[in-house]
Amino acid sequence: MPELPEVETVRRGLQPAMEGAVLRRLEQRRPDLRFALPENFAERLEGRRIVSLRRRAKYLLVHFDDESVLISHLGMSGSYHVADAGTPGQFHHDRSKDEKHDHVVFELDGPDGRARVIYNDPRRFGFMLLTSEEALDDHPLIRDLGVEPTGNALSAQYLAGRFAGKKAPLKAALLDQKIIAGLGNIYVCEALWRAHLSPRRAARTLVTGAGAPVARLEDLTRAIRAVIDAAIAAGGSSLRDHRQADGTLGYFQHSFSTYDREGEPCARSGCGGYIRRIVQSGRSTFFCPACQR
Incomplete structure (x- = not known):
């Protein structure tokens, strides 16, 4: 999709x-x-x-x-x-x-x-x-949507408020459209890899007891913005049916670091790990167990 x-x-x-x-x-x-x-x-x-x-x-x-x-x-x-x-x-x-x-x-x-x-x-x-x-704004499809990952509303402080006390894994929290609107499976995998974070880590571990974001949540926020910006600049990822309005293909899939790369060496310099695929909430998750913790 x-x-x-x-x-x-x-x-x-x-x-x-x-x-x-x-x-x-x-x-x-x-x-x-x-x-x-x-x-x-x-x-x-x-x-x-x-x-x-x-x-x-x-x-x-x-x-x-x-x-x-x-x-x-x-x-x-x-x-x-x-x-x-x-x-x-x-x-x-x-x-x-x-x-x-x-x-x-x-x-x-x-x-x-x-x-x-x-x-x-x-x-x-x-x-x-x-x-x-x-x-x-009150339409059933629109009213409960979270912040846009491309706007100034997405911040580590905002995510800390939504992640505090949340036992759900990071992958599930980031796919929750009530938290971040429009962020999907591919780009969550890529952002977590950039931020060195495991998709299985509990979301609440990125928030202090006082409700403030830890440094790694700041890293994740920057990674989400960077991945989305890079994907838009590349025209998206042409997987299966997607094409641009002029009929041409997007090219971000050639820059994937984890998504759909099961068994391949991690692209991070000096890591030495291999990309693994697991299933979370019925969806494939790709990550490197060696460098994403």
Whole structure:
């Protein structure tokens, strides 16, 4: 499933075509994805101008000038790509997926001319929902989300407050979307490796009795920021179905230090250990037992 860096990469790729554009026509080619598409979907959005394109955790948020907000999730295999509006089948880049899975098409009149933004989803695990600006913060998908790992709200002091007394292992605590929004399995493994921390260590061990962060929690906070920033700069990790909005692949998977490297030597200079895979809460965890404690 695409994680935060992949979704942020998609947002940045779509922004030039979508932000400021008027949605001239919305073509809905099936009634549902994971859930039913919004009732009167086209009628509610056609003729509206897109004010901004944002991201919250792993959700794309399309804000319209009537204060409607489209919440979009890519699911397992969803992707957006931009096509030339004037010539059907003509893409700015080679298309990445079979057109029989193109389920929603946005025809746009933008500052730089017309364009089509096409949502393709072979497995149909993605979804699109409509809400309003007023209701967005209280939407069931949004209201309980934690801080963004890319913003100033993520700090060692914040994590200390959430980790204090927590017996859960670090891996589980970091995957808790109520603590950090959008942080997924790949980047948790990579951040823990950078911070020299075992995924099995109890979260509470990084907090003093007085509730202050220990130095290793400061290291972890910096590692989370660094991993996410590097992944966004690399265009995400193109595992299985993920591609960018222009159809190209992300490249962060070539920089993995632990993820999916079971049995390989640890990449840390002088370590001498080997990457091990364990299962935590039904998900694979990759780490080096020699240098992550």
